[in-house]
Amino acid sequence: MNNLINKTATMQALLLWDLGKFEVREVPKPQVGSNEILLRTSAVGLCGSDFHIFSGELNLNKDRNGQPIPLLQQPQILGHEIVGVVEEVGAEVQDLSVGDRVILDQGLNCFSRKRQPLCEYCVTGDSHQCEFYEEHGITGLPGAFAEYLTIPAVNAIRIDSDLETVQAALTEALSCVIHSSDVVAKTRARYQIGAEELERRVQSILIFGAGPGGLLFTQYLRNILGYEGLILVSETNAQKRELVKGFGTDVIDPQEVNIVEAVKEKTNGRLAEYVIDASGNGLIFKSIPSLMRKQATFLMYGYGHGGVDLSVLNNLQFMETILVCATGGSGNFNNQGRSLTYSEALRALEEKQIDVSSLITHRYDSLEAVPQAFINDHKLSDYIKGVMVL
CATH class of the missing domain: 3.90.180.10 (Medium-chain alcohol dehydrogenases, catalytic domain)
Structure with a gap:
């Protein structure tokens, strides 16, 4: 430069x-x-x-x-x-x-x-x-x-x-969501969105946080990937819960209910095959092993987690969890050397596939x-x- x-x-x-x-x-x-x-x-x-x-x-x-x-x-x-x-x-x-x-x-x-x-x-x-x-x-x-x-x-x-x-x-924020989702799709995880075999298909997704990241993930999953299964969103803020509910999700207020019991009930005891942390709140790690299936995928998207003992992640080891750490949104290039991920994000906004006005x-x-x-x-x-x- x-x-x-x-x-x-x-x-x-x-x-x-x-x-x-x-x-x-x-x-x-x-x-x-x-x-x-x-x-x-x-x-x-x-x-x-x-x-x-x-x-x-x-x-x-x-x-x-x-x-x-x-x-x-x-x-x-x-x-x-x-x-x-x-x-x-x-x-x-x-x-x-x-x-x-x-x-x-x-x-x-x-x-x-x-x-x-x-x-x-x-x-x-x-x-x-x-x-x-x-x-x-x-x-x-x-x-x-x-x-x-x-x-x-x-x-x-x-x-x-x-x-x-x-x-x-x-556009940049949406690019990060797209890139993270692409990284997850490239893994050889047991459970995949849209898998032909029902037993290998993601049937329930749990998202922590309904800030910009969580709100963009829900729309991307529904409107771009065409995911039709259950999306659960854990969020303490009432306004954000109402907003994300409008994007086709079931919401959980972890301050009012036991999140483990709520997830068990909403998934008929199956738990989530895919968990996305879009909150950056380290406190969630204590409950994560009780919320997801063995060999499920955990996307560590939110940044933060400071001051929290993450030794609880050891529990994920014994579940053979696919842990994905993704960052940024640049991705691959077109023949001009420009980012395909940013281009995809911009197109989604231009075509109103993703609504960011709210x-x-x-x-x-x-x-x-x-x-x-x-x-x-x-x-x-x-x-x-x-x-x-x-």
Whole structure:
């Protein structure tokens, strides 16, 4: 990636300069490289990862020895769920034009860097594990909590529809759900969605959490994969329970009922063949072994689980559970080097196969307004997903 800086031009950016401390500052405006675009930020989704970085639970900006670089030493510009308008194109860019609306795959991989031969992970379509991977807004590269951003043109996918910008900001989040589901499908798990043999077919899915991830998973399972079996969602928030119920699920309030007994009852004692943790709450691990069948699949999607003794996972060993840890949404590439997963996610939003309008509960119309989401709003009972819209 070209990191040239125009020393005379500046822009506004929201810097995270210490744990829990944001400040809008004037910073150098990036110059576009020959294979890059200059993007004017239109909208940015606020991700759980952003909140973890803000609080200090997560820092993926590492030095050469793999040690986290403190924010005081190197402040970060967060924001990786990105929509914008092409402001300028580099000399080598042929397939994007000034004025195009685009979503970004924010992760730099071998295609982004024009690197040949591709690393072993990019060859197999696992670009989020690229040997040379870096990510805007996550690993220290500047994110989109700023007026402008430069990125290789192959990381941008044009929006050719009238999809609302605020909804397009959830393309990255949906891409993560699609990628995780693809990873699960590639396993040789005993139970598979849509398996021809009934005894090998996933008949019950249990999802922990009805935040953005859980809500997207339910729609993806129903509307894209065509799953017709039972989906149970465990969620403590009443508003989220009502919302996810509308997507064709049965809901459980684990504060009001014994979740093990509830799952047994709703599955006629069979338990779940597929469990998805979309909550990041480590407390769930104590009950998981009692909720799923032997040789079932457990997708560890949510991030967090801090401060909890995970020795309970030993119980999964004796059940021969298929444990899947998936992250990101980049996936495989088309013949141009663009992400197929992001393209699929964008198409699902454009064709209204996935409805994200009800997920977006909070909007922020300036860089100055964004810290409110981190300090207070995300703790509110009615908060599901926030999006900065400039």
